[in-house]
Amino acid sequence: MVVTGIGVLCPLGLDTSVTWEGLIAGRSGIDYITLFDPEPLDTTFAGEVKGFEPTDYISRKDARRMDRFAQLAVAASQQAMEQAGLKINSSNQDSIGVVVGSGIGGLTTLFEQIKVLLDKGPDRVNPLLVPMMITDMAAAQVSITLGLKGPNLCITSACSSGSDAIGAAYELIKRGDTQAMI
Template sequence: MRRRVVVTGMSVVTALGNDIPEFWDNICAGKSGVGPLRRFDVSNFKVRFGGEIAEFDPSETISSRDVKRIDRFAQFALVGAHKALETSGIDLTDGDPYRHGVLIGSGIGGLQEIEQQHVKLFYRGPDRVSPFMIPKLIVNAASGNISVRFGLRGPNSAIATACASATNAIGDAFKLIQDDRADIMVTGGSESAITPMGLSGFARMNALSRRNENPQTASRPFDKDRDGFVLSEGAGIVVLEEYERARKRGATIYGEVLGYGMSADASHMTAPDPEGAGASRAMSGALRDARLELDQIDYINAHGTSTPLGDVAETTAIKSVFNSHSKKLCVSSTKSQLGHLLGASGGVEFVVGALALHHQTVPPTINLDNPDPECDLDYVPNEARTTKVRAVLSNSFGFGGHNACLVIGKMD
């Protein structure tokens, strides 16, 4: 018998807020967290905006000494883990620490550290490179630091599947609890790729929107005038727990993780399968794993990056999976408000899905002013909608053809 897995804690670090109530209010109000970049000089860049987190102070969670030893992406994850555990009300001393684990995804890891240390190497020589460089930049630095900080001695892993990283991480953590290999998992994703190299690299791929004059309207999923995604940063971290354990301690339960599906496009390193075949398989797999009928899904938090090819491919995939029910679904992309957090996006969007269940409200797709005829579903344009939400499908698709989907259900 499969064990039930529930969400008992959550946190976000985003350009629209670093605590859940503020974040959810801003999401439902249709606000944008996108704006001009301030952390470094972008005057000679073709793209000069993004979803930068202006107000982030790790000092309440991380000592000043350790801040210097932990890259920004891992700081996001560590602060997020602290808040998620705090909201869960879990007493980690109650239980077996060897059944308490952590699994955090990141598409890129410590890019900021790589850039800074390369400058030192190039201009000052190898003896000036920091001895903390390697433990700062590795993708598993987020999981490792969380494990050390909170004494989580159970499963400890990291996922790097580009923009599907956080969703794969949550899905794998879900399966560890479901299969009785863990009781508690701290999981999600974190990313901090708004650096000179990150910004210029994505811009040179022509992946980014170039609406420098009006950045808040730049991320416009499913709109005919979309011209690329908006680079953002942040983290979305959740606490997953075995249901009976959570029930016995009287935990607040935000939703139940019901299903997980993943697949590969095996088509192209950066472009999606134009027919959405891989995405379709991942969605269908998640639904089978959840043991739900098509009409039991009420809301899809779409990957919806605002790229010309990706939004059409995802729409095609949704229609191929849900058939006639696709026209009854609410589908929205919160990347229209947050931008694209790359490997962290699935973590934040999983939180959005859980909050949609909890509040029975579907967030909007903002900037949807001129719908693309090829994108013809109900994308909840520009205003949040109060409606019945029984189950949510959360989609994440990454470079390399990685597809990952999760189903979250409302508790009875």
């Protein structure tokens, strides 16, 4: 078995080549927090994915229905497929699956909707709150967006989630449950 495509959106860059260059150069992806106001926190720096535009990968409508963590998963998956030269069609979509590793789901959506609940009441909470925040929506959104119908799961095991997801994908292919995994 081989890895034929990689997708990366991280604090060092929005693709594999920029990220690799940053790693080789010893650059840090840590900077001041810009995605929210860190004022009430003791820490004002973090590793953020800066410059990411979800509409480079998905429609504006779909972007509004996904938390950022799922948008990033879809974008990375599209990059990996492009790098691998993998084309999805009716003859292979049932035999290609998705496994995503995520330590936690859509916190941005959860925090935003808690504020809505407290400020405006329960009737104003987004009805898509649960599907936007649950961790396995990253894998689900990748499958939906790419048209994949093979095995679909999300591994949540803290900091080792990504590595565990690779292992799970390997096992699914090895057992013959699927031919390829994203």
